[in-house]
Amino acid sequence: MFQKWTPRGAAPVALAVGLYALPALAQAQPAPSPIQLEEIIVTAERRSTNLQDTPIAITALTAEDLREKGVVDLRGVAESTPNFQMTTSGNGSGGSNFAQLFIRGVGQPDFIITKDPAVGIYIDGVYLARAPGAVLELLDIERVEVLRGPQGTLFGKNTSGGALNITTQAPSDDFGGVAEMRIGNYGRLDVGGSVSVPLVEDTLALRVSALSRDQDGYYKRLLPSADGSQRNGNDVNVRSGRATLAWTPTDTLSITLSGDITRERQAATDYQAVAIFNDAASAPNIELYNRVVLAPQGMVYDNRWVAPKPWTTYSTSTSYANSDVWGVSGVVNWSPGAVNVKSITAYRDLDVRSKADADGTPADIVASAGISVQQHQFSQEFQFSGTAFDDRLNWLVGLWYFEEKATDTQSSRQLVGLVDALRAAPNRSIAPPGVAASVCPASGTGPASCLGGANNPNNLRYDQARLGNRWLDGSSYAAFAHAGYKVTDALSLTAGARMSKEKKDFRYYEVRPSQNNLVSFNNVRAGDTWDVFTPKLGAEYKLDRNMMAYVSWSKGFKAGGVNGRPTRADLFNTFDPEKLTAYEAGFKGDFFDRRLRLNLAAYFSEYDDIQITRNTTDATGAFIRLETNGGDGEIKGLEAEATALLAEGLTLQAGLGYTDFKFTSLLPQQATPGTVLLTLDNELPFVPKFTANLGLSYEVPVSADGAALRLRGDWRHSSSYYIDIDNTEAVAQGAYDVFDGRITFVPASGGWELFVAMSNITNKAVIANGVASPANGNQMVTYKAPRMTYGGVRVTF
Numbered sequence: 001m002f003q004k005w006t007p008r009g010a011a012p013v014a015l016a017v018g019l020y021a022l023p024a025l026a027q028a029q030p031a032p033s034p035i036q037l038e039e040i041i042v043t044a045e046r047r048s049t050n051l052q053d054t055p056i057a058i059t060a061l062t063a064e065d066l067r068e069k070g071v072v073d074l075r076g077v078a079e080s081t082p083n084f085q086m087t088t089s090g091n092g093s094g095g096s097n098f099a100q101l102f103i104r105g106v107g108q109p110d111f112i113i114t115k116d117p118a119v120g121i122y123i124d125g126v127y128l129a130r131a132p133g134a135v136l137e138l139l140d141i142e143r144v145e146v147l148r149g150p151q152g153t154l155f156g157k158n159t160s161g162g163a164l165n166i167t168t169q170a171p172s173d174d175f176g177g178v179a180e181m182r183i184g185n186y187g188r189l190d191v192g193g194s195v196s197v198p199l200v201e202d203t204l205a206l207r208v209s210a211l212s213r214d215q216d217g218y219y220k221r222l223l224p225s226a227d228g229s230q231r232n233g234n235d236v237n238v239r240s241g242r243a244t245l246a247w248t249p250t251d252t253l254s255i256t257l258s259g260d261i262t263r264e265r266q267a268a269t270d271y272q273a274v275a276i277f278n279d280a281a282s283a284p285n286i287e288l289y290n291r292v293v294l295a296p297q298g299m300v301y302d303n304r305w306v307a308p309k310p311w312t313t314y315s316t317s318t319s320y321a322n323s324d325v326w327g328v329s330g331v332v333n334w335s336p337g338a339v340n341v342k343s344i345t346a347y348r349d350l351d352v353r354s355k356a357d358a359d360g361t362p363a364d365i366v367a368s369a370g371i372s373v374q375q376h377q378f379s380q381e382f383q384f385s386g387t388a389f390d391d392r393l394n395w396l397v398g399l400w401y402f403e404e405k406a407t408d409t410q411s412s413r414q415l416v417g418l419v420d421a422l423r424a425a426p427n428r429s430i431a432p433p434g435v436a437a438s439v440c441p442a443s444g445t446g447p448a449s450c451l452g453g454a455n456n457p458n459n460l461r462y463d464q465a466r467l468g469n470r471w472l473d474g475s476s477y478a479a480f481a482h483a484g485y486k487v488t489d490a491l492s493l494t495a496g497a498r499m500s501k502e503k504k505d506f507r508y509y510e511v512r513p514s515q516n517n518l519v520s521f522n523n524v525r526a527g528d529t530w531d532v533f534t535p536k537l538g539a540e541y542k543l544d545r546n547m548m549a550y551v552s553w554s555k556g557f558k559a560g561g562v563n564g565r566p567t568r569a570d571l572f573n574t575f576d577p578e579k580l581t582a583y584e585a586g587f588k589g590d591f592f593d594r595r596l597r598l599n600l601a602a603y604f605s606e607y608d609d610i611q612i613t614r615n616t617t618d619a620t621g622a623f624i625r626l627e628t629n630g631g632d633g634e635i636k637g638l639e640a641e642a643t644a645l646l647a648e649g650l651t652l653q654a655g656l657g658y659t660d661f662k663f664t665s666l667l668p669q670q671a672t673p674g675t676v677l678l679t680l681d682n683e684l685p686f687v688p689k690f691t692a693n694l695g696l697s698y699e700v701p702v703s704a705d706g707a708a709l710r711l712r713g714d715w716r717h718s719s720s721y722y723i724d725i726d727n728t729e730a731v732a733q734g735a736y737d738v739f740d741g742r743i744t745f746v747p748a749s750g751g752w753e754l755f756v757a758m759s760n761i762t763n764k765a766v767i768a769n770g771v772a773s774p775a776n777g778n779q780m781v782t783y784k785a786p787r788m789t790y791g792g793v794r795v796t797f
Contacts, residue, residue, distance in 0.1 A: 045484075046396055047394070052548065055550035059641065061080060065080075068742050069742075070740065072213065074121075075088070078101075081146045083105075087768050089268075089769050091771060092771045094268025094271075094319055094354050095132060096135065097135040101121075103146070106118045106635070108131070110613050113564070117129075117159070120159035120164070123136070123166045124166070124256075124258060124329060125344040126348070126379065133325040133350040133352050137238060139194075141168055143167045149556070150556025152498040153480050153481065153496025153536045153554075159556065160579070168244065176195070177195030177796070181793055184789055188214070190211075191211075192211035204245070208244075210241045211239070216232065219782075222307070223315075233267050238262065238264050244256060256331045257328075261324075264322060268319035268357075270313045272310075272314070273305050273314070273359070273780045275303070276301065278300075285415060287433045288432065315361070322352070322354070331343070338386050340383075342383040344380070348376065351374050353371065360780045366776055368412060371409070376405060378403055378404075380402075383398045385397070389485075393483060395481070395482070396482045398479070400476065400478040403475045410565070420514070422453075423459055427456065428451070428456060429450065431450060463512060467510065468508065468510045470508055472505070474502075475503045478499065481496060482536070491541050494552070498534045502559040503530075504529075506525065508523070508525075508572065509521060528560060535554070536553070546591070549587045552584045553581075554584075555581050561575060573628075576609050581605065582603060582605045596642070598640070599641045608632045609632070611630070612628060612629070614724075615773050630678060637658045639656065653694070654695070657691040686723070688718045690718070694716075698711045709744070710742075712744075715740075718733075718735065724771075731771065736764055738760050740757070742756070751795065754793050756789075756791040768781075770782070
């Protein structure tokens with residue numbers, strides 16, 4: 001977000017974006033003074049505008065800034081953005097590429113295909129519909145824009161929480177490129193680069209980029225893995241490539257064809273147990289499992305399997321997190337006259353498979369056979385735009401079509417071996433949890449009836465083995481319009497509207513392996529169609545050439561869905577769309593001859609029919625999964641971002657976010673006996689009240705010919721937050737601070753640079769995700785990366 005100072009007489013350091021050209025969100029215009037902030041050009045309004053003149057709360061991240069922070073994928077973007085959280089591997093999936101994004105408290109803490117994300121990701125205007133495979137490598141990126149609040153009157157797919165607008169680097173008419181290599185601890189080796197080749201002068205150009213990332217896992221397994229060869233969890237093995245062909249046959253027509261592919265073959269994210277309870281009152285099924293299955297093996301499931309420190313685990317099962325993701329797109333820009341026409345046509349395909357040790361112990365409490373998600377999508381967007389009334393009116397009209405087909409297969413094998421052990425026991429010889437053996441009824445089928453015996457129906461209460469297959473056939477249609485009109489040179493008004501039609505058809509098939517593959521859900525179907533109108537109104541006022549204030553009101557929504565993991569027939573139900581009404585006021589200004597930039601935004605959101613996910617139990621202690629609308633709430637908060645050139649070579653960048661959520665009402669909750677109900681005091685997951693970041697960069701000339709040394713330090717802070725809607729304290733993250741540092745040497749020629757860096761200098765353990773499963777007596781977490789050191793070289797040509 002800030003621009004470096006170049007010593008007098010030094011050749012400019014090349015800013016060509018390559019392997020780690022992390023969102024070069026800014027295309028900078030030459031500053032009139034060596035210590036003035038440069039303009040940042042963004043496309044949040046689907047046209048090029050100055051960030052300081054755009055009446056939207058945007059965080060603009062430059063390639064140079066993010067590169068020096070060591071960011072290599074989208075997770076690093078969140079760490080530099082107020083009120084933006086991103087994590088992976090939800091629900092014990094181990095899927096390191098399963099993206100979970102939250103902006104201003106609005107997000108989706110699950111990867112399942114039966115729920116839509118609330119924060120949209122767009123690459124060159126192409127929408128990514130699913131969380132699996134969405135932790136993008138920032139390969140050859142020109143810019144990234146983080147847009148807060150509902151986005152529907154300017155983008156193809158409506159999103160209620162916000163959007164990440166990512167633009168890749170375009171081919172150049174000049175030959176050139178960049179290459180970079182990094183080596184670091186845990187066996188890290190990253191190699192990659194990009195090159196632009198002009199094929200026909202001023203008409204046809206090609207850009208090709210490639211990336212290879214490898215690193216050993218930082219999670220230490222304390223016991224031998226089941227296959228004797230399992231590498232530590234949380235490793236990295238990524239290969240990615242992109243090719244872009246740009247053709248400009250005339251001054252009014254351009255056509256861009258792009259293709260990208262990413263392949264990952266990694267160990268899954270390892271979890272570690274942080275608390276285990278096994279008494280009959282708190283975890284009756286675990287008490288029974290210990291008594292019937294583990295005790296005969298001389299084993300017990302209890303707190304001895306709580307990992308001794310962060311980044312260690314007693315996991316033993318084999319694991320993997322593999323993905324193959326690719327896509328192609330074609331963008332046509334035609335400007336024949338008063339109306340500009342843009343077409344974005346795209347197809348994307350993903351195949352993601354993940355398997356993790358989902359209890360973090362050597363016991364088979366949760367022994368999933370894995371998760372498999374396949375999805376392909378086609379999208380078509382048309383944009384018509386132009387100006388009128390002596391350029392006082394800017395307008396855009398869009399049409400959107402989207403369709404997808406997805407399959408999600410998931411094996412749930414909990415309390416493995418319990419039903420088999422009960423069947424092998426003498427008939428009705430085992431007392432159920434919490435019942436004394438002396439009073440266990442020898443007949444009947446009530447909860448207190450005796451267990452055991454080959455044909456005892458009471459045994460099946462503890463059958464937690466399922467193989468579920470989900471299918472989604474979805475489509476989305478929309479027409480949207482957005483216009484801004486200059487009433488005077490200072491006052492402008494904005495209006496927009498969107499009409500959306502969302503259609504989803506779900507199908508579910510489930511068998512019970514422990515019951516001779518009994519079909520418990522035989523292609524049951526659910527779905528709905530929603531027609532939604534979402535408008536936007538706004539006004540902005542230029543206080544002077546360098547200051548602007550704005551207000552806006554907008555609506556957004558997220559489509560409804562279905563409980564895709566039903567454990568009983570009555571739990572296979574649909575839920576309604578969630579809706580958001582956002583009020584925002586902002587200020588953007590440059591001060592002190594553009595040495596200080598300050599952007600502020602305050603917001604209030606009415607959040608209705610909030611979709612929630614719960615892991616809980618029924619009256620027998622059996623696991624149940626609830627996907628439903630929880631109720632209505634309010635969110636209020638603010639963001640403040642500042643960049644200051646304190647002196648020649650010394651730059652300060654800071655961000656502050658505040659988010660406060662509260663439920664205002666709860667919808668009637670499913671009457672499931674034994675389920676603990678939500679209250680108005682529950683908080684949404686992954687919503688810290690405060691986030692802050694601070695970066696200080698100092699560039700020191702080290703020779704008369706212009707060689708320089710750049711020193712950079714970064715600090716980020718987060719207040720505490722919960723991981724689940726039930727606000728389980730054991731898996732909650734407390735307040736934390738993380739520090740990073742980097743030193744870069746740039747020679748006078750500016751054609752290369754050497755750097756060394758360290759992230760998480762104090763080795764702070766920060767929870768990335770967590771699972772609390774009352775049915776399994778287990779509370780477990782996985783942590784973000786520990787201290788990492790690396791160094792490398794970057795060459796431009």
